[in-house]
Amino acid sequence: MESNDKKVTTDVLDKPPRRGFLLVVGWAGFLFFCLVAGLLTMVDFFKPKVLFGPSSRFKAGFPDEYPVGKVSTRWMKDRGVWIVRTERGIYAFLAICRHLGCIPDWIEEERLFKCPCHGSNYNLDGDVVGGPAPSPLFRVSINYAPDGQLVIDKSLKEDRVGVREKGQFLLPV
Numbered sequence: 001m002e003s004n005d006k007k008v009t010t011d012v013l014d015k016p017p018r019r020g021f022l023l024v025v026g027w028a029g030f031l032f033f034c035l036v037a038g039l040l041t042m043v044d045f046f047k048p049k050v051l052f053g054p055s056s057r058f059k060a061g062f063p064d065e066y067p068v069g070k071v072s073t074r075w076m077k078d079r080g081v082w083i084v085r086t087e088r089g090i091y092a093f094l095a096i097c098r099h100l101g102c103i104p105d106w107i108e109e110e111r112l113f114k115c116p117c118h119g120s121n122y123n124l125d126g127d128v129v130g131g132p133a134p135s136p137l138f139r140v141s142i143n144y145a146p147d148g149q150l151v152i153d154k155s156l157k158e159d160r161v162g163v164r165e166k167g168q169f170l171l172p173v
């Protein structure tokens with residue numbers, strides 16, 4: 001009997017303190033997770049939150065690249081701009097419908113910019129000739145660079161019908 005008691009006591013003393021060990025490992029894991037998450041959040045906080053897109057100002061080539069009487073869709077995909085050259089000069093439209101902001105298409109056969117969303121139509125001057133659009137297409141600034149190329153600046157938009165054919169929004173060629 002005595003030897004049995006002795007054996008039990010020895011067994012308990014030989015076993016590692018398992019519960020305490022698991023508690024320590026659990027807390028250590030939790031603290032490690034918090035530390036890593038905190039560090040990642042801090043790194044993310046200090047990273048610049050800027051979207052680098054194409055500049056609103058760009059060179060669009062030489063005027064001779066744009067035939068008279070034509071609408072150029074060359075910059076539509078990358079810059080969202082049409083360039084139009086007429087007898088009066090050269091100008092550029094922002095390809096955004098003035099109704100709710102869809103992207104119209106230039107339909108050469110009809111000589112119209114047609115919006116597929118609700119049917120607004122604009123003529124070669126950008127004026128509304130049909131549909132619900134309340135205002136003409138925006139013209140954007142167009143000028144010459146020192147090397148003679150055209151410079152489009154989409155950040156400068158012309159929106160007043162009365163002054164549409166003046167200044168930087170109609171470039172004499």
Ligand code: FES
Pocket residue numbers: 097098099100101102115116117118119120131132133
């Ligand atoms: S968005 Fe163009 S007609 Fe409505």
